[in-house]
Structure formats: structure tokens, C-alpha cells
Amino acid sequence: xxxxxxxxxxxxxxxxQGVPVIACDCSVCKSENKFDKRLRSSILVxxxxxxxxxxxxxxxxxxxxxxxxKTLDAVVFTHEHKDHIAGLDDIRAYNYVQxxxxxxxxxxxxxxxxxxxxxxxxxxxxxxxxxxxxxxxxDENTSFQIGDIPFHPIxxxxxxxxxxGFRIYDFVYITDANYIDNNEMLKLKDARILVLNALRKQSHxxxxxxxxxxxxxxxxxxxxxxxxxxxxxxxxHNEVEKxxxxxxxxxxxxxxxRI
Numbered sequence: 001x002x003x004x005x006x007x008x009x010x011x012x013x014x015x016x017q018g019v020p021v022i023a024c025d026c027s028v029c030k031s032e033n034k035f036d037k038r039l040r041s042s043i044l045v046x047x048x049x050x051x052x053x054x055x056x057x058x059x060x061x062x063x064x065x066x067x068x069x070k071t072l073d074a075v076v077f078t079h080e081h082k083d084h085i086a087g088l089d090d091i092r093a094y095n096y097v098q099x100x101x102x103x104x105x106x107x108x109x110x111x112x113x114x115x116x117x118x119x120x121x122x123x124x125x126x127x128x129x130x131x132x133x134x135x136x137x138x139d140e141n142t143s144f145q146i147g148d149i150p151f152h153p154i155x156x157x158x159x160x161x162x163x164x165g166f167r168i169y170d171f172v173y174i175t176d177a178n179y180i181d182n183n184e185m186l187k188l189k190d191a192r193i194l195v196l197n198a199l200r201k202q203s204h205x206x207x208x209x210x211x212x213x214x215x216x217x218x219x220x221x222x223x224x225x226x227x228x229x230x231x232x233x234x235x236x237h238n239e240v241e242k243x244x245x246x247x248x249x250x251x252x253x254x255x256x257x258r259i
Contacts, residue, residue: 003258003259004047004169004259005047005048005258006047006149006169006171006259007044007045007047007257008043008044008173008256009043009044009046009067009255009256010043010228010253010254010256011042011053011063011066011067011253012038012039012041012057012059012063012253013038013041013229013250014040014041014229014230015038015199015207015229015230015231016040016082016083017231017232018039018059019036019037019038019231020232021232024232027236028233028235031236031237033236033237033238034253035237035252036237038252038253039057039059039062039063040055040057040058040059040083041055041057041084041175041197041229042055042057042059042060042063042084043173043195044069045149047148047149049148050146051069051071051072052073052075052076052146052147053072053074054075054076054077054078054166054173055078055084055085055175056075056077056084056085056086056088056091057082057083057084057085057086057087058082058083058086058087060086060088060090061087061090064090064093070097071097072094072102073103073147074102074103074104074105074146075091075102075103075104075105076106076146076151076166077105077107077110077164078163078165078166079107079158079162079163079176080109080110081158081161081176084176085110085117086117088104088114088117088118088131089121089131091131091133092130092132095132101132101133102133102134103133103134103136104134104135104136105146106135106136107137107140107162107164108137109162111135111137114135121133138153138164140155140162141153149168150168150169151167151168152166152167152168152187153166154166154180154184154187154188155181155184156174156176156184157177157178157179157180158176158177158206158207159178159205159206161176163175163176163177165177167187167188168259169259170190170192170193171192171193171195171259172187172193172194172195172222173195174194174197175197175228176197176206176207176229177196177207177208178204178206178207185219188216189220191220193222193224193225193226193257193259194216194217194224194225195225195226195227195251196213196216196217196225196226196228197213197227198210198212198214199229199230199231200230200231200233200234201233201234201235202233207229210234210240213227214248217245222247224247224249224257225248226248226250226255227248227249227250228251230250230251234250237250237252
């Protein structure tokens with residue numbers, strides 16, 4: 001088993017509405033099991049010297065406070081949907097503490113959305129206290145490094161929307177996808193740990209469902225698989241897990257793994 005001294009912390013494993021869903025009385029939303037409580041999907045990647053967040057959804061502030069994240073070296077974005085970028089304003093706390101701009105790694109499409117949604121951060125005359133960021137473009141075909149952590153982009157589709165997954169050594173994280181072409185699938189080869197979105201049991205226009213995600217897991221055959229970006233329609237955490245292969249689990253908020 002490889003060990004690169006990197007910890008992955010699942011800050012959130014839910015879909016765009018989170019779980020429980022507002023005004024829903026289904027058994028999952030009413031569950032008292034902590035594993036059935038899911039904030040919007042995001043992970044923290046941490047080595048001894050570097051801390052990176054992949055996606056800052058609407059729960060970003062809550063996640064940083066819950067897990068006592070005191071320093072943050074960079075933000076990396078998978079795509080521009082609100083449940084993945086909406087919390088970006090709260091990087092200003094790190095601007096204040098760390099006395100520097102926040103490096104933000106993203107594609108040109110995500111940059112366009114950030115400049116639109118957080119226009120005040122890019123104004124010629126800025127209001128005091130706005131988030132300060134340095135946008136660093138991601139070339140979809142080029143690996144990059146943040147501190148001592150390597151990132152290898154994986155291109156997937158979320159219906160018609162381009163989304164990036166990332167490979168870090170033998171760990172792969174893919175959220176918001178329903179299609180991976182053959183060339184990109186090769187980048188998953190020999191992954192020891194594969195994290196893949198699985199929205200629910202029924203089919204969906206822009207996400208893998210449970211059956212599709214399990215088919216990819218079977219094809220790649222990782223040592224350990226985790227499913228994320230889960231909706232309340234998937235079912236109760238403990239019940240769903242009973243039907244999964246022994247090496248595949250539903251990820252849950254607060255899950256920590258080492259790679």
C-alpha cells in the first residue's frame with residue numbers, strides 16, 4: 001500500500017441541495033444518523049506543508065469552522081455550478097489571517113463565472129474587505145503542483161458541461177459527471193482509491209446513478225472505492241451500504257483517508 005503522507009478529508013458528500021433537503025419529510029431527510037447528513041460536496045487535501053480545498057460550495061464557511069481549518073494555501077475548482085463555487089467569498093478570512101491573495105486554480109469557464117458572480121472582488125475601486133484572489137488558469141491537459149501536492153486533471157462531462165476530476169498520486173476524485181471518454185478513462189488506470197459521484201439509484205441526465213458508478217468501479221477495479229455527491233433519493237446510508245461490494249463505501253462527511 002502506497003503512502004505519500006497526504007490526508008483527504010471529505011468536507012461534504014451531498015448533492016446541490018444537501019441532505020436533509022429543505023421541506024422534505026422523507027426517511028433520509030428525517031434520519032438521525034449522522035451519516036445521512038450531507039453538506040455540499042468538497043474535499044480538503046493536506047500534506048505536512050500544504051492545504052488545498054477542491055470546491056467552495058455554499059457550506060464552505062461551516063466546513064472550515066467544523067474542521068478547524070486554520071490555513072489554506074489554494075482553492076481548486078472542478079466546475080462553475082453554484083454548489084461548487086458559492087462559498088468563495090469566505091476566503092477573505094484567510095486573506096486577513098495570511099496577509100496574501102488566495103491562489104484560485106480553475107478553467108477559463110470557471111473564471112468567467114467567478115468574475116461574474118464575485119464581480120466586486122475585481123472592481124477597479126474595491127470596497128474594503130472583499131476577497132482577494134490570484135486566478136491561476138488550469139490547462140485541462142497539463143498537470144500542475146501546489147506546494148508538494150501534484151494534480152493531474154481528468155476531463156469528464158456533466159451532461160454537456162465540461163468538469164474536471166483530479167488524480168493525486170493513486171487517488172482519483174471525480175464529482176458531477178455522467179460521461180468519461182476512453183482516453184480520460186485511461187487516467188483512472190491503476191488508481192488505488194477512486195471517488196466517483198453517484199447521485200441516486202434512478203437514472204439522471206447529468207450524474208452517474210448508483211449502477212453506472214458501480215460499473216465504472218468494476219472496470220477500474222480500485223483497491224477502495226467511495227461514492228459521493230449523494231442525494232436523499234439514494235436511500236438511507238446504512239441500508240445502501242449493505243448492498244455494496246465490500247471494497248466500495250458511501251463516502252460521508254468527515255471521512256478521512258490517507259494516500
